[in-house]
Amino acid sequence: MSKFTLKRWAITALLGVTMFGSAHTAMAQGNATVAPTTPLIGNEGLTATAWVQSSAEAKIAARQAYRMATRQLDVALKDKNWSAALEQGPSFKKLPPAIILDLDETVLDNSPLFARMARDNVTYTDEGWLKWTAEGNATAIEGAVKFLNYANNKGVKIYYISNRASEEEAVTRANLQKLGCPIQGPEDHVLLKGEQNWTSNKSPRRSFVAQNHRILLLVGDDLNDFVSARSLSIAQRRELFDKYADNWGERWVLISNPLYGSWEDSIYGFKSDLSPQEMLRLKYGVLQYREPTAPIANTTPANR
Template sequence: MRLSFAPLCLALVLAGCQHDAVRADAPAADAPVSAPAPTATVPADDNLNAVLWMQTSVEYRANSLQTYRAATAQLDRALKDKTWDALDPVERSNPARGLPPAVIFDVDETVLDNSPYQARLTQAGGEFNEAEWAAWVNERKATAIPGVLEFAKAAQARGIALFFISNRAVDLKDATIANLRGVGLNVKDDAFLGLGTVVQDCDQDGSDKNCRRQLIGRKYRVLMQFGDQLGDFVQIAPNTPDNRGTIYNAHQDWFGQRWWVLANPTYGSWEPALFDNNYRQPRDARRAAKREALRLAH
């Protein structure tokens, strides 16, 4: 709202002001005033709103809390049904019936909140790199995702083993376990399976988690899986939008039953699927491909 000054200036408020006449074309006192044109253009950051949503919105905390509460309510049903198994059949090489129960978690943005690391990248205008990521992990300051502690306690009270399959490198195991324990989780030393874990009789492709899931499935009936990306539940090959849609359609009945997805708008395999999984492209080229994927109508 723009205010007009009277012809007489208040000397105590503003010394030396001139008695300018009000212009005939000046807007009325309560007329809307356009924002001034920016003096500089600030580059858009793809992650600004995403990181702020995770760090400041109650909606994000509520979404995580309701996910873990709903999963807790399904535990007894999953235990009682001896045919219940959360591993895709293509990733199970042995019958699950009769095996002790377990739950598999992804770590980042599923159990631990790393949004401060994402905030640092956003503030600096940088992108993910291994050295800075390892430094963050070794700070051991990630906090627990809302609801996960209560779920984990409920599961362990029922004799369910907890496993954590992460694409954190195996040499970050000690720091990761220390962080998990630091937020209140009762984690066994062999419960963390990081990137680089050797699995006999299974060929792992890059960062895919299928071999590590199979390793757990050899000794356990997996009741539930938790993750923030589709690849936390089943192997995606190839990682294309169409194939991701096919996998989603084939497993719709498992979401909210055996598979539980935590919200993470800051990163994920959904993003490189939009630019042919080619991070060697310049950043502007990747952003252009993402803009091309926008739908302006249903």
């Protein structure tokens, strides 16, 4: 999970409101309506959270992504020349098949945490994140559990590569098992940041898996789940999209995540010390406006 971009939950300066620094009450259990514990205010993440949690479109997008992954898994299993990892070595045809997935907002849905933050008018903190993961209350992204069990039943090795910290592994495993996500063994299949000196760059972990497996699919919610895009500008990220255009929807499956991600880091130039006002200014700076023009000619509907 990219925690850098979660600073945007504090951006309220231009809305004329103040955000408080600590939560007031715990999230209600089950599907109870989230009632604010402080006066209602604007929140940059509120619309994204509402979309993830309430829209049919969010479920549709995730479900169709995992249905695509299921179809492509079968194609990849039959084609021994197939690999999804740029880190794959030359002699992989006889290696056992594996898939690699990110966790947060790919398999695990953390939107209840974001709803809690919006309700309580609080900003993101590392301490708050660790408390959340310790609860083990992340839900499953639509379609994820079904796909994972399908792959497991096909004999495909499943590796989770996440930037959760290594000290979160026990609670992460417990959360996955609670949801019915397969965790294979005996070797470690949950590869987190901080293990074996791994940094937030996921490429070395993909290389680690690719040494002994043919990688069939990559599934994630961030460009870095597929190719290293650390510190790249918006333009450079789009160049990567174009460069690997044939992989999207075939070997690489993206899960939509409007809550946070390196896409937002790139808007800020990967600077972590910006003020809320400066972060908002940079966001407005990437908007592509169209000034009003005269109506397009000949707008009278044709006779039918």
